Amino acid sequence: MTVLVGYAKNHGSTWGIPEEIGDQLAKAGFRASVQPLSEVHAVNLYEAVVLGVALGHEEWLSTATRFLDWHASQLSGMPLWLFSESTDSRSGSILGPLGPRVRSVDTGDRIFAPTPHSLQLRGQHHFECAAKPSQWQQMGELFLKLCGGTVFDSRDFRDVDDWSRSIARELQTLDRARERRRLRLVPRVR
Numbered sequence: 406m407t408v409l410v411g412y413a414k415n416h417g418s419t420w421g422i423p424e425e426i427g428d429q430l431a432k433a434g435f436r437a438s439v440q441p442l443s444e445v446h447a448v449n450l451y452e453a454v455v456l457g458v459a460l461g462h463e464e465w466l467s468t469a470t471r472f473l474d475w476h477a478s479q480l481s482g483m484p485l486w487l488f489s490e491s492t493d494s495r496s497g498s499i500l501g502p503l504g505p506r507v508r509s510v511d512t513g514d515r516i517f518a519p520t521p522h523s524l525q526l527r528g529q530h531h532f533e534c535a536a537k538p539s540q541w542q543q544m545g546e547l548f549l550k551l552c553g554g555t556v557f558d559s560r561d562f563r564d565v566d567d568w569s570r571s572i573a574r575e576l577q578t579l580d581r582a583r584e585r586r587r588l589r590l591v592p593r594v595r
Contacts, residue, residue: 410457411445412439442472445472453579532565
């Protein structure tokens with residue numbers, strides 16, 4: 406079974422997580438293709454999709470929502486998982502102690518993609534990602550320092566691996582069921 410692990414990135418903040426998901430799926434025996442969504446032109450080449458996006462301004466990047474809309478008919482009959490990543494989560498904020506004051510709204514729902522109704526999601530997950538110093542221009546670095554924030558890497562690869570292995574288990578179950586159906590349709594040779 407071939408699985409697309411596609412991702413939409415914002416300033417390179419998705420680095421590492423899609424690759425780790427692809428590695429875990431490959432270890433489970435699947436052919437995983439890890440690609441930026443901008444390079445994916447046909448979804449029908451895959452039998453399952455794991456789609457990830459870095460959140461920009463607490464929303465899914467338009468690249469990802471356009472991808473879901475554009476490929477909705479192909480994705481509708483396919484196992485689909487979504488994940489999001491941001492440097493700002495319930496367990497910490499890149500803005501440090503001022504983070505909760507700057508973000509006055511609870512953004513818990515932002516991790517869920519605005520998906521077309523025809524899609525049957527198997528699961529969704531949110532990961533914290535890393536903020537690299539190279540992502541910040543001088544004014545951004547100054548703002549960050551004034552807020553008491555720091556550039557940090559809060560990625561939890563155990564969480565990524567656990568979620569990836571749960572996807573692999575579900576895909577293995579789907580693969581076995583598909584094979585059983587195929588064998589029932591093949592006439593027995595006597």
